[in-house]
Amino acid sequence: MADDDLGEVIVETVRNGPYIKCSAIHVATGREVSAMGPVNEPKAVERVAIAKLRRALETGR
Structure with missing residues (x-):
């Protein structure tokens, strides 16, 4: 998966x-x-994981 502002992201479920x-x-x-x-909500869980990754990269934690 490639996200425009994140670059390449591997997603595993x-x-x-x-x-x-x-x-x-x-x-x-x-x-x-x-x-x-x-x-029954795999896309919602994926969105949460991507949002968490975005926050982790912004804060450096």
Whole structure:
């Protein structure tokens, strides 16, 4: 996945029962964040993970 302002981001989704875990990795820095949510809302969980990655890159944490 390529996000215009983030650059290249790898997104991985893993199901665990009624939940999914979505990890987003910023290729240039190796920074990784994840988000969990209901399995029936995978795109919403992905949006949360991307937003968390954006915040992590802005704050440097």
